[in-house]
Amino acid sequence: MHALHKILMEHAKPKRMSVMPGEFLEIEPDVFAVGVGLNPEDLGQLETDLAELGVKEFPPRDKIFAFLDHGAPAPSAGIAAAHKRWLEFFRARGITVTDGGAGISHLILPERGLVAPGTVIALADSHTPTMGAVGAFAAPVAGGTLSLFALGRCWMDAPQVNLVKIEGRLQRDVFARDVALHINGCLGQHGAQDKAVEFSGSYVRDLSMDMRFTLCNMGTEIGSAASYIQPDSTTLDWVGGRVKKPFKVFDTDPDFAYEETHEFDISRLRPQVAAPHAPDNVKPVEEVEGRHVDQAYLGSCASGRLEDIVVAAEILKGRKVHPNVRFIVTPGSREVLRAATRLGYIEVLHEANAIVTNAGCGACPGLHGGILAPGEVAITCTTRNFEGRMGTGAEIYLASPATVAASAVEGRIASPLRYL
Template identity: 40%
Template structure:
């Protein structure tokens, strides 16, 4: 029996010819990532077990992004602890202050991810990096501690779902609509501990930013990881970012999948995931006219330059509704600078939006846009759980940058029209 992309990556990192779904394996790691929220716990675990070294300081990346710039005293203490640990262990890949970006956009941008690699991160949306043909998955802080020390972790090899993408996007439909459609179709546990592997003749028309968005939310279907095959789109993004040798993997023709899902891109329309699950998906048109108080465009799911361009296309020359707070969050300093050079930031400010520094901010109720009682937000982030962005009776409607921008102008959930 042939292997899937994910199984091939595991086989390589275990030094074996093949692995099968359900096997427990101890695999070599190419990279370990942690944030200001998860790394302090990993440090405590290392100290508790007297682990005074890391396997390779060049293969650890620490990003202060969740509650940074420090939102309160505890956040400051957490960052200080991680900063001290990085200095002690010789970890140079420490991102803070003006160098800090949102980890899941920053790591690919800075060349830390290459095809065929195996990466863990103490954050559930680490599965983002599968857009580049890598296996990446979120783990807990204890596993992060073990990974930093030993350079290995144990895994159960996942079975896989194949998602076949065909056709081309219609205007103002994007990768966010692909993943919302998929989650709505199979549910938040429809891919539990499975790999979601994307294929199909539509891939040349799916941008790298859309692939990041799709893989970012694979976890919202319960998946262990999401992964795209390496093609010209991937290679173009990697050019100038990754200079080391890498080995792309491709699924065998006789690879076994638990199911195959067909998605015709031209049949998709702008979608919304209503409270309080990412699987509560319907056409955005079904919610048109629903009053909103806030819009968030950005973060790790949709804070890439193409996302900001799409939002600017809709907002340019217009003004956000007077009762709406519109917050734009570029995912990295590089994206921020590019948006500045292209005039996107000026467009946002003139439209009455607030442009934030790169940070996770409101996505997990941290800062820069926490919701009050009864408030409703259209957000390009990845989760709309109860209390995720503020009080327990606030509401989050997940959507694409296009729907979010159109809604910011209207003051109600709105469908973008071609400009």
């Protein structure tokens, strides 16, 4: 069995002795995370459904965590009203709710030690696979929310598993986000549809945790149900000071047969850019270099971590953002923002005339904090560049934080090489 199947086996109800790909399992997750909604009508339907079932108390209350990471602070009266209703719903039932500046669920859960190796996380958000970087089974749940509230359980498919082996060492102007974009472009948006993806190889073994999260985040953009990196000393060192409960590391059996194996040598990879309007429309930066930009954006659950802010600050130190560009920096979590402030990187960004916001999802889902006007062009390290995602009639180019920062300085898409 694969480690992911062993994790599911451990959490199956009733208890299982084995799990095979394709099986439909009743799972009791360690964590059920839910976003504070933007639509009060959705809450009304949930309350009606719970009342019909006679559910007054949530059995897994200590496992439920609510996050205020989309549209926070509220950008409109309508969203503010929706937040108010959802917050009242959660607080009345004793559910822990993060404040609007705490950050993105995918960052906060591992940072606070709530997600660890061998755990199962259920979250109604497509980028939940990000947390597979710690060796957890982290899968988005589309349905099943009602059963999670009522019973603390949901149904999950045991996925087939693809292996992505990445070998080599990057050149100095190339980063993990470039690797993620490159793989995205090669495999396509459906390259691992409804499967799990394990990332391995010499490159992955040498990666920091920040960049492992970035790599696993990309799994969503190739259609995967879960991403996974086998826990090692880097993982255990990172979770060691965070996780308070016992956890278990599972290993994949040596004879496990992967559904597909994809191998990449990234030694000669150049900086990558995903051009409008698809995350897999990926090209070397040289092919789009010189395209003017109105906005540069650093943030999201893909690239809103400390290392992302560090590389941007290093490029901007002693320089100014181009006068025709808005360079917006949205840290992924308060922990990231505090660390970047303590180390002096936020001051560097302010000196360069960047706009630093509170932690959260920010402009990535197109709600606030960097919406584009028709005809405007942005280069960002957010998750997706679908048409209309950050504003009707706008163009979004995806790139690494280094490429985004270099472009912010020049006012056009630019390679970061000359700045590093």
